[in-house]
Every structure is written in C-alpha cells, then in structure tokens.
Amino acid sequence: MVCENCGERPAVIHLTQIVNNSVTTMHLCEPCAAEKGVETGAAAAKFPLGDFLAQLGKGEPAAAGLDVPCPACGATLQDFRQTGRLGCAHCYDTFEGHLRDLLRRLHGSAVHAGERYQAAPSAAGPATAPSAEAEAERRLTALKAELQRAVETENFELAAELRDRIRVME
Amino acid sequence: MMDVSLLPDGGLGWLDASGPLSHIVLSTRIRLARNLADRTFTIRAPETERRGVLEAVDAAWQRTSFARGGVRLLLDELTADDRQLLHERHIVSKELMAAASERAGRSASAVFLGGPVGAMVNEEDHLRLQTLRSGFALNAAYGVLDRLDGELGASLPFAFHEQFGYLTACPTNAGTGLRASVLIHLPGLVLTKEVSKVLQGLSQVGLTFRGLYGEGSEVVGNFFQLSNQTTLGKSEEDLLDHLGKIVRQVVAYEEQARQVLLRDAPTIIEDKVWRAYGLLRYARSLSFDECMNLLSGVRLGVGVKLINEVGLYTLNKLLIFTQAAHLAALEPRAANDPDMTAARAAYVRRVLAEESGAPA
Numbered sequence: 001m002v003c004e005n006c007g008e009r010p011a012v013i014h015l016t017q018i019v020n021n022s023v024t025t026m027h028l029c030e031p032c033a034a035e036k037g038v039e040t041g042a043a044a045a046k047f048p049l050g051d052f053l054a055q056l057g058k059g060e061p062a063a064a065g066l067d068v069p070c071p072a073c074g075a076t077l078q079d080f081r082q083t084g085r086l087g088c089a090h091c092y093d094t095f096e097g098h099l100r101d102l103l104r105r106l107h108g109s110a111v112h113a114g115e116r117y118q119a120a121p122s123a124a125g126p127a128t129a130p131s132a133e134a135e136a137e138r139r140l141t142a143l144k145a146e147l148q149r150a151v152e153t154e155n156f157e158l159a160a161e162l163r164d165r166i167r168v169m170e
Numbered sequence: 171m172m173d174v175s176l177l178p179d180g181g182l183g184w185l186d187a188s189g190p191l192s193h194i195v196l197s198t199r200i201r202l203a204r205n206l207a208d209r210t211f212t213i214r215a216p217e218t219e220r221r222g223v224l225e226a227v228d229a230a231w232q233r234t235s236f237a238r239g240g241v242r243l244l245l246d247e248l249t250a251d252d253r254q255l256l257h258e259r260h261i262v263s264k265e266l267m268a269a270a271s272e273r274a275g276r277s278a279s280a281v282f283l284g285g286p287v288g289a290m291v292n293e294e295d296h297l298r299l300q301t302l303r304s305g306f307a308l309n310a311a312y313g314v315l316d317r318l319d320g321e322l323g324a325s326l327p328f329a330f331h332e333q334f335g336y337l338t339a340c341p342t343n344a345g346t347g348l349r350a351s352v353l354i355h356l357p358g359l360v361l362t363k364e365v366s367k368v369l370q371g372l373s374q375v376g377l378t379f380r381g382l383y384g385e386g387s388e389v390v391g392n393f394f395q396l397s398n399q400t401t402l403g404k405s406e407e408d409l410l411d412h413l414g415k416i417v418r419q420v421v422a423y424e425e426q427a428r429q430v431l432l433r434d435a436p437t438i439i440e441d442k443v444w445r446a447y448g449l450l451r452y453a454r455s456l457s458f459d460e461c462m463n464l465l466s467g468v469r470l471g472v473g474v475k476l477i478n479e480v481g482l483y484t485l486n487k488l489l490i491f492t493q494a495a496h497l498a499a500l501e502p503r504a505a506n507d508p509d510m511t512a513a514r515a516a517y518v519r520r521v522l523a524e525e526s527g528a529p530a
Contacts, residue, residue, distance in 0.1 A: 109403025
C-alpha cells in the first residue's frame, strides 16, 4: 500500500480518526505522517535527539562553540548535529554540558545507575577497587548534585524521583 | 555460499519454541553496546584503527569461555548474499551489513559467535554483544551476556565514564548500553483493534516497539518487538524488571483478546486460521508479506488449539527460511524468480506437508 499523501513511499502508519461519529482512515508513510503532526512510535523515539540536534547552538551568538573540535578525535558539535553520533569517548568530556542536558532529556537522568566497569589491571594500570561504602557515598553525592540541577532547571518530576532515591540511601 | 552448518547450533537454537510463554513470545534478545577506551568510534575511525579494534577484540575473545567451538566471521570475506543470510537470522544487524558494503573489503567488521552469544565488531559501537533466546527469558539472556561482558572486559579497556556509564557513539545508548527486546505475536489484540491502545501505552512507560528486524523495520504478521527506550539512570536489573512486567501484562491482554475472539466470533476465527493454513498448504505463489500474515494466522490457530497438525517450531523456522537469502540458498532455481514468490510457496508447501505427514 502506498502513502495517500505523497503516493510514493509505502504507507506504514494507518491512522483511524473518529470525528463527529464519522470514521476516517488514513494510510501514510512516516515522513508524511510527521508532516501532518501524527506522532508515531518510531518518530517519538527519534524526537528528543532530533529536536536537541536542531536546537543545538540556536540562540547562541553565531552558533558559538559548534565548531570547537574534540581534542582527541577532532569531531565537533556540528558533526554531531549532522550525524547524531559522537566521535570518541572523550567527546563526552569535551561537550559535557551539552550532553548532560541531552542525556537528561533522552533518559530522564544523566547519572549512570547500572553496573560499573572494573578496569582490568593489565588494561588500565593497577585498579583500586572502591569499597562498598565509598561507592555508596559517591553515588549519594552524585544524586544530590543531580537533584540540585533538577531543581534549578525546574524539572520537578525528576527532582521528586531523585529526592526519593536519596531518602532511601540515607 | 557459506556453510551455515558451521554456526553454533546453526544460529537457530532460539527458534525451538521451548522457552517460557512461547505460544505468544517468540524470542528474547538483549544486546550490550561497548566501546574501547582511547579509540575513535567506528564512524570516525580510519581503516587501520578499525583493524586495530578487530585485533584487540579477537585476542580478548579467544580468552573467553565462549571461544571454544565458536566461530569468527569476517564480513569483508563474505558475499553480499551470505551477509544477508546472517541478517535474516538476526546474527548481523542492518548497520553492520551496511558498513561492510559501504567500505567494501576494508570495513574490518566481524561477528564472533560462541554458544548462545555473539559479538559484532565495528558496528556503530566497537562492540555489540548480543544473545537470542527462545520464548520469554530476560534473566537467562542477561545472565549469559553479563558473563561475556565480564570476560571481555577483563582484558579489554572499555570506555566508561563515572557519571554517564558506558559510553556509546549515540547518546541514546549510553549508560548501561543495554537494549532488551521481546519479540511478541499479538494477533488477538490486532483483530480486536486494541493494539494501538496498548502500543500507545508503551511510550508512556518508557518502552518502545519496532518491527521484526528492529529499528526502522515495519511491523508484519502482527509481530512486535517491545524494548526499553532508555538506557541511562536505571540499573540493568531495573530495566529488565520493568520490561518484564510490561511484557507479562501485554501477554495477559493478548490472551484475554484471544478468549474474547473465541467466545464472540468463534466461526470467524476458525475460518480465518484454517483459511490461512489452507493457503499456505496449497498456494503456488506467496509474497513475503502475505506469507508472514498467513503464518501469523496459523500461529494464532496453533496458540488457541484450533490447529494441532503443525508445531510452533516449524512455524518459527518458516519465519526465517521464507526470507529471500534463505530461499535462494534452499531453492537453486529461485534465481529465475526475483521475488521468490514461487520458490517461497513451494518451500512452505513442502514443509507443511512433511509436518502433517501427507504427501506434498
């Protein structure tokens, strides 16, 4: 089935609408659906990143900083804007401010809560395994910092969640 | 043509329909994205660096408990048909296939397979560790993958950030790097027109759905892949737990919908599933989409015990073997039939006839 709107691409979105008791069904491809403001699972999934990339640098005088390269790989925010991919692990430090903001929007949090990588002694010098206590302390500090930022940016939903998590830990 | 019998369990162990809830859940898949510290991500890496990554992974892989009896497939040495075949078996992603054909002969992309796990090298991330299990088996899948992650991490320096966790080329995967997806068959919800409500609800609870082949693929045959949308801010355990809870709920909705259909429209359902079976048994030409939709109908018939002369394993196998590259390998004359419609119908007829014990 081809898209009713452009007649070119295959229709992947089948939208049934009921307006004043009359039922209409539209068969659209993803680009046309997006044009008509129909949010699809796929489009919604891409939305935060696409939106962030489009906004990147806007509102700053002459898109300041978009062409500052990562010292490790040479990638710039401009590259990231085009490809949606970073150049190397150091990009996360180089563009930390932007990325923290993006990660929070994508995931609802910018603080890793999962398994921690234990560097192999041979791979990254003598690793000193942090004690469980130091580890908990470190996580608590990170959570508090995150809470502070959430309050500052008026992200109260996140703030409430963080507050609860901190309470449990304390 | 590559000898696929070399693949551990033919790469098909997950099809055997032995796993939990396999009348509705086909398979469970988990992948972990990992990158090597101090190496440019694949997209910006020159050929020498991609080769360096492959060598480092190779050496580390050989030290893992999965290497024994496993295989290493270098995509640069495979034909496009072989790569397509591996893709159809869910062993090689679309991205890895694209990388191999774009950088013809110089991609240094590879896939390592050992027992139930696989590792794609030089995909969007240096490493994509993955496993595929039969039925609904999130914990079993994660258990084995976590072991591979630990064993590889013992000799490979992974890119890890104190706050952001495991670092990935795309920030949508950062943190745990974990994407778990459950391939689920929802004909009951589609027929009762409840499915859009369920799917809309998913995005509100941080999950997403895709078609049979993951991101960007279409939904055919009422098969949906449900997976976690976010990867950062929650532990692996929480992510899996959450997905598991929702999947169980969706399975319950699907079972309810099937009961409603059997109660309110028994003749229509019975006709629908037998009609699908009849077409598959005797059709002389089948397009891929039609085949998938008919297989979906028969699968529903088997699920609600209206049809018992065909097993789930056979239906699962047909899903994979009726795809273009598999048919080309199985039916030598298929070359004259670019869409494979006749070859597909012939293959399906033969398999179903064997299954029911009748002559083709």
